[in-house]
Amino acid sequence: MDMDNMQVKILKALAHPTRLKIVKKLLKGTLCVCELNEDIDFSQSNLSQHLKILREANILIQEKDGLRVNYSIKSEEVTQLIFIVEKIVEKEIKNLTKQMGGE
Amino acid sequence: MDMDNMQVKILKALAHPTRLKIVKKLLKGTLCVCELNEDIDFSQSNLSQHLKILREANILIQEKDGLRVNYSIKSEEVTQLIFIVEKIVEKEIKNLTKQMGGE
DNA sequence: TTAGTATATTAGAATATTGTAATATACTTA
DNA sequence: TAAGTATATTACAATATTCTAATATACTAA
Numbered sequence: 001m002d003m004d005n006m007q008v009k010i011l012k013a014l015a016h017p018t019r020l021k022i023v024k025k026l027l028k029g030t031l032c033v034c035e036l037n038e039d040i041d042f043s044q045s046n047l048s049q050h051l052k053i054l055r056e057a058n059i060l061i062q063e064k065d066g067l068r069v070n071y072s073i074k075s076e077e078v079t080q081l082i083f084i085v086e087k088i089v090e091k092e093i094k095n096l097t098k099q100m101g102g103e
Numbered sequence: 104m105d106m107d108n109m110q111v112k113i114l115k116a117l118a119h120p121t122r123l124k125i126v127k128k129l130l131k132g133t134l135c136v137c138e139l140n141e142d143i144d145f146s147q148s149n150l151s152q153h154l155k156i157l158r159e160a161n162i163l164i165q166e167k168d169g170l171r172v173n174y175s176i177k178s179e180e181v182t183q184l185i186f187i188v189e190k191i192v193e194k195e196i197k198n199l200t201k202q203m204g205g206e
Numbered sequence: 207t208t209a210g211t212a213t214a215t216t217a218g219a220a221t222a223t224t225g226t227a228a229t230a231t232a233c234t235t236a
Numbered sequence: 237t238a239a240g241t242a243t244a245t246t247a248c249a250a251t252a253t254t255c256t257a258a259t260a261t262a263c264t265a266a
Binding site for chain 1: 106107108109110111113114115117118119120123124161178180181183184187188189190191192193194195196
Protein backbone atom coordinates (compact mmCIF):
# COMPACT_ATOMS: atom_id res chain seq x y z
CA MET A 1 0.00 0.00 0.00
CA ASP A 2 1.36 3.45 -0.87
CA MET A 3 1.57 6.41 1.51
CA ASP A 4 -1.55 8.12 0.18
CA ASN A 5 -3.65 5.04 0.76
CA MET A 6 -2.24 4.62 4.26
CA GLN A 7 -3.19 8.21 5.00
CA VAL A 8 -6.71 7.63 3.67
CA LYS A 9 -6.97 4.48 5.79
CA ILE A 10 -6.21 6.45 8.97
CA LEU A 11 -8.66 9.20 8.11
CA LYS A 12 -11.36 6.69 7.16
CA ALA A 13 -10.89 4.81 10.40
CA LEU A 14 -11.44 8.00 12.39
CA ALA A 15 -14.30 9.21 10.19
CA HIS A 16 -17.06 7.38 12.02
CA PRO A 17 -18.94 8.64 15.09
CA THR A 18 -18.50 5.42 17.05
CA ARG A 19 -14.83 5.06 16.26
CA LEU A 20 -14.08 8.71 17.01
CA LYS A 21 -15.87 8.24 20.33
CA ILE A 22 -13.73 5.19 21.12
CA VAL A 23 -10.50 7.02 20.33
CA LYS A 24 -11.56 10.00 22.44
CA LYS A 25 -12.27 7.71 25.38
CA LEU A 26 -8.74 6.39 25.04
CA LEU A 27 -7.18 9.86 25.09
CA LYS A 28 -7.14 9.60 28.90
CA GLY A 29 -5.39 6.24 28.85
CA THR A 30 -5.66 2.51 28.28
CA LEU A 31 -9.04 0.78 28.62
CA CYS A 32 -10.18 -2.81 28.20
CA VAL A 33 -12.97 -3.76 25.80
CA CYS A 34 -15.35 -4.23 28.70
CA GLU A 35 -14.80 -0.63 29.80
CA LEU A 36 -15.21 0.69 26.27
CA ASN A 37 -18.43 -1.29 26.05
CA GLU A 38 -19.91 0.33 29.15
CA ASP A 39 -21.88 3.44 28.22
CA ILE A 40 -21.98 2.64 24.54
CA ASP A 41 -25.26 1.92 22.82
CA PHE A 42 -24.30 -0.75 20.29
CA SER A 43 -23.54 -4.44 20.44
CA GLN A 44 -20.32 -6.07 21.59
CA SER A 45 -19.64 -7.53 18.16
CA ASN A 46 -20.01 -4.15 16.57
CA LEU A 47 -17.56 -2.61 19.04
CA SER A 48 -15.13 -5.41 18.25
CA GLN A 49 -15.42 -4.71 14.53
CA HIS A 50 -14.74 -1.02 15.06
CA LEU A 51 -11.73 -1.83 17.20
CA LYS A 52 -10.38 -4.04 14.44
CA ILE A 53 -10.63 -1.18 11.95
CA LEU A 54 -8.79 1.14 14.34
CA ARG A 55 -6.12 -1.50 14.95
CA GLU A 56 -5.60 -2.15 11.25
CA ALA A 57 -5.25 1.56 10.63
CA ASN A 58 -2.46 1.61 13.22
CA ILE A 59 -4.38 3.99 15.42
CA LEU A 60 -4.77 1.67 18.40
CA ILE A 61 -2.69 -1.08 19.90
CA GLN A 62 -4.07 -4.18 21.52
CA GLU A 63 -2.60 -5.98 24.52
CA LYS A 64 -4.03 -9.22 25.84
CA ASP A 65 -4.17 -9.74 29.57
CA GLY A 66 -5.90 -12.98 30.49
CA LEU A 67 -9.53 -12.79 29.55
CA ARG A 68 -9.28 -9.08 28.97
CA VAL A 69 -8.00 -7.18 25.98
CA ASN A 70 -6.67 -3.68 26.54
CA TYR A 71 -6.58 -0.99 23.92
CA SER A 72 -4.58 2.22 23.81
CA ILE A 73 -3.65 4.95 21.37
CA LYS A 74 -0.55 4.02 19.44
CA SER A 75 1.12 7.39 18.99
CA GLU A 76 1.14 10.94 20.24
CA GLU A 77 0.41 12.16 16.72
CA VAL A 78 -3.02 10.51 16.77
CA THR A 79 -3.83 12.54 19.88
CA GLN A 80 -2.63 15.69 18.13
CA LEU A 81 -4.78 14.86 15.11
CA ILE A 82 -7.89 14.64 17.28
CA PHE A 83 -7.09 17.96 18.93
CA ILE A 84 -6.65 19.67 15.58
CA VAL A 85 -9.98 18.42 14.29
CA GLU A 86 -11.56 19.71 17.49
CA LYS A 87 -9.87 23.07 16.98
CA ILE A 88 -11.15 23.35 13.40
CA VAL A 89 -14.71 22.75 14.57
CA GLU A 90 -14.38 25.21 17.47
CA LYS A 91 -13.24 27.87 15.01
CA GLU A 92 -16.17 27.06 12.69
CA ILE A 93 -18.62 27.48 15.53
CA LYS A 94 -16.99 30.75 16.58
CA ASN A 95 -17.33 32.04 13.01
CA LEU A 96 -20.96 31.01 12.81
CA THR A 97 -21.91 32.79 16.03
CA LYS A 98 -19.95 35.88 14.94
CA GLN A 99 -21.90 35.98 11.64
CA MET A 100 -25.20 35.65 13.46
CA GLY A 101 -24.34 38.48 15.85
CA GLY A 102 -23.38 40.83 12.98
CA GLU A 103 -26.59 40.43 11.01
CA MET B 104 -25.25 19.41 14.05
CA ASP B 105 -23.22 18.75 17.20
CA MET B 106 -19.46 19.03 17.49
CA ASP B 107 -18.79 15.31 17.17
CA ASN B 108 -20.70 15.11 13.90
CA MET B 109 -18.90 18.17 12.57
CA GLN B 110 -15.60 16.50 13.38
CA VAL B 111 -16.68 13.32 11.64
CA LYS B 112 -17.77 15.35 8.62
CA ILE B 113 -14.30 16.87 8.29
CA LEU B 114 -12.56 13.51 8.64
CA LYS B 115 -14.96 11.86 6.21
CA ALA B 116 -14.40 14.58 3.65
CA LEU B 117 -10.64 14.02 3.81
CA ALA B 118 -10.94 10.23 3.89
CA HIS B 119 -11.05 9.69 0.15
CA PRO B 120 -8.03 9.37 -2.15
CA THR B 121 -9.31 11.89 -4.68
CA ARG B 122 -10.29 14.47 -2.09
CA LEU B 123 -7.05 14.10 -0.17
CA LYS B 124 -5.21 14.61 -3.46
CA ILE B 125 -7.19 17.78 -4.14
CA VAL B 126 -6.46 19.20 -0.71
CA LYS B 127 -2.76 18.39 -1.05
CA LYS B 128 -2.63 20.20 -4.39
CA LEU B 129 -4.08 23.23 -2.66
CA LEU B 130 -1.45 23.20 0.09
CA LYS B 131 0.76 25.29 -2.22
CA GLY B 132 -1.99 27.86 -2.84
CA THR B 133 -5.21 28.71 -4.62
CA LEU B 134 -6.14 26.89 -7.84
CA CYS B 135 -9.12 27.10 -10.17
CA VAL B 136 -11.20 24.04 -11.01
CA CYS B 137 -9.61 23.87 -14.44
CA GLU B 138 -6.15 23.56 -12.86
CA LEU B 139 -7.33 20.93 -10.39
CA ASN B 140 -8.83 19.06 -13.31
CA GLU B 141 -5.53 18.91 -15.20
CA ASP B 142 -3.60 15.78 -14.27
CA ILE B 143 -6.54 14.11 -12.64
CA ASP B 144 -8.02 10.96 -14.08
CA PHE B 145 -11.72 11.34 -13.38
CA SER B 146 -14.53 13.32 -14.91
CA GLN B 147 -15.23 17.00 -14.39
CA SER B 148 -18.57 16.30 -12.73
CA ASN B 149 -16.93 13.97 -10.29
CA LEU B 150 -14.32 16.58 -9.38
CA SER B 151 -17.12 19.06 -8.86
CA GLN B 152 -18.91 16.67 -6.54
CA HIS B 153 -15.76 16.14 -4.48
CA LEU B 154 -15.21 19.88 -4.26
CA LYS B 155 -18.73 20.30 -2.96
CA ILE B 156 -18.09 17.77 -0.19
CA LEU B 157 -14.87 19.60 0.79
CA ARG B 158 -16.69 22.94 0.76
CA GLU B 159 -19.54 21.67 2.87
CA ALA B 160 -17.08 20.26 5.38
CA ASN B 161 -15.58 23.76 5.67
CA ILE B 162 -12.24 22.54 4.42
CA LEU B 163 -12.13 24.61 1.24
CA ILE B 164 -13.45 28.00 0.25
CA GLN B 165 -14.74 28.90 -3.17
CA GLU B 166 -14.33 32.25 -4.93
CA LYS B 167 -15.94 32.97 -8.28
CA ASP B 168 -13.97 35.00 -10.80
CA GLY B 169 -15.82 35.30 -14.09
CA LEU B 170 -16.04 31.91 -15.74
CA ARG B 171 -13.54 30.47 -13.31
CA VAL B 172 -14.03 29.24 -9.78
CA ASN B 173 -11.04 29.28 -7.46
CA TYR B 174 -10.60 27.02 -4.49
CA SER B 175 -8.31 27.34 -1.50
CA ILE B 176 -7.78 25.81 1.92
CA LYS B 177 -9.90 27.56 4.51
CA SER B 178 -7.67 27.38 7.58
CA GLU B 179 -4.14 26.76 8.71
CA GLU B 180 -5.37 23.91 10.93
CA VAL B 181 -6.41 21.90 7.88
CA THR B 182 -2.84 22.13 6.61
CA GLN B 183 -1.56 21.01 10.01
CA LEU B 184 -3.99 18.08 9.97
CA ILE B 185 -2.62 16.88 6.64
CA PHE B 186 0.96 17.14 7.92
CA ILE B 187 0.14 15.13 11.03
CA VAL B 188 -1.46 12.33 9.02
CA GLU B 189 1.65 12.29 6.84
CA LYS B 190 3.82 12.11 9.93
CA ILE B 191 1.87 9.17 11.34
CA VAL B 192 2.34 7.23 8.12
CA GLU B 193 6.06 8.09 7.92
CA LYS B 194 6.48 6.72 11.43
CA GLU B 195 4.56 3.56 10.51
CA ILE B 196 6.82 2.97 7.54
CA LYS B 197 9.91 3.58 9.65
CA ASN B 198 8.68 0.99 12.17
CA LEU B 199 7.93 -1.53 9.46
CA THR B 200 11.39 -1.26 7.93
CA LYS B 201 12.99 -1.46 11.39
CA GLN B 202 11.07 -4.69 12.11
CA MET B 203 12.16 -6.17 8.80
CA GLY B 204 15.80 -5.31 9.44
CA GLY B 205 15.72 -6.89 12.93
CA GLU B 206 14.32 -10.24 11.82
C1' DT C 207 -29.34 37.26 -28.90
C1' DT C 208 -26.60 33.17 -29.86
C1' DA C 209 -22.68 30.30 -29.20
C1' DG C 210 -19.09 28.91 -26.37
C1' DT C 211 -16.74 27.85 -22.03
C1' DA C 212 -16.27 26.63 -17.05
C1' DT C 213 -18.43 24.64 -13.48
C1' DA C 214 -22.46 22.49 -10.94
C1' DT C 215 -26.34 19.38 -10.37
C1' DT C 216 -29.15 15.27 -11.03
C1' DA C 217 -30.25 10.35 -11.68
C1' DG C 218 -29.09 5.93 -11.20
C1' DA C 219 -26.38 1.64 -11.35
C1' DA C 220 -22.28 -0.39 -9.07
C1' DT C 221 -19.82 -0.85 -4.96
C1' DA C 222 -18.63 -0.28 -0.06
C1' DT C 223 -19.85 0.27 4.73
C1' DT C 224 -22.79 -0.54 8.51
C1' DG C 225 -25.08 -3.09 12.40
C1' DT C 226 -27.18 -7.36 14.13
C1' DA C 227 -27.49 -12.10 15.16
C1' DA C 228 -25.25 -16.22 15.40
C1' DT C 229 -21.12 -18.55 16.05
C1' DA C 230 -16.25 -19.13 17.15
C1' DT C 231 -12.07 -18.47 19.84
C1' DA C 232 -9.21 -17.94 23.90
C1' DC C 233 -8.52 -17.84 28.40
C1' DT C 234 -9.84 -19.04 33.43
C1' DT C 235 -11.58 -21.60 37.10
C1' DA C 236 -13.88 -25.43 39.29
C1' DT D 237 -12.09 -32.05 31.88
C1' DA D 238 -16.41 -28.94 31.52
C1' DA D 239 -18.52 -24.56 32.20
C1' DG D 240 -18.17 -19.73 32.22
C1' DT D 241 -16.50 -15.22 30.62
C1' DA D 242 -14.43 -11.75 27.44
C1' DT D 243 -13.60 -10.83 22.97
C1' DA D 244 -13.45 -11.84 17.84
C1' DT D 245 -15.30 -13.42 13.48
C1' DT D 246 -18.76 -14.47 9.98
C1' DA D 247 -22.87 -13.87 7.13
C1' DC D 248 -25.99 -10.95 5.42
C1' DA D 249 -29.66 -7.45 4.89
C1' DA D 250 -29.98 -2.41 5.13
C1' DT D 251 -27.93 1.79 4.06
C1' DA D 252 -24.51 5.01 2.21
C1' DT D 253 -21.03 6.31 -1.07
C1' DT D 254 -19.07 6.28 -5.49
C1' DC D 255 -18.63 7.32 -10.45
C1' DT D 256 -20.53 8.22 -15.03
C1' DA D 257 -23.52 10.25 -18.32
C1' DA D 258 -26.69 13.63 -19.17
C1' DT D 259 -28.33 18.01 -18.19
C1' DA D 260 -28.36 22.59 -16.09
C1' DT D 261 -26.40 26.98 -14.72
C1' DA D 262 -23.55 31.11 -15.03
C1' DC D 263 -20.72 33.89 -17.20
C1' DT D 264 -18.37 35.88 -21.61
C1' DA D 265 -17.88 37.36 -26.22
C1' DA D 266 -19.41 37.84 -30.93
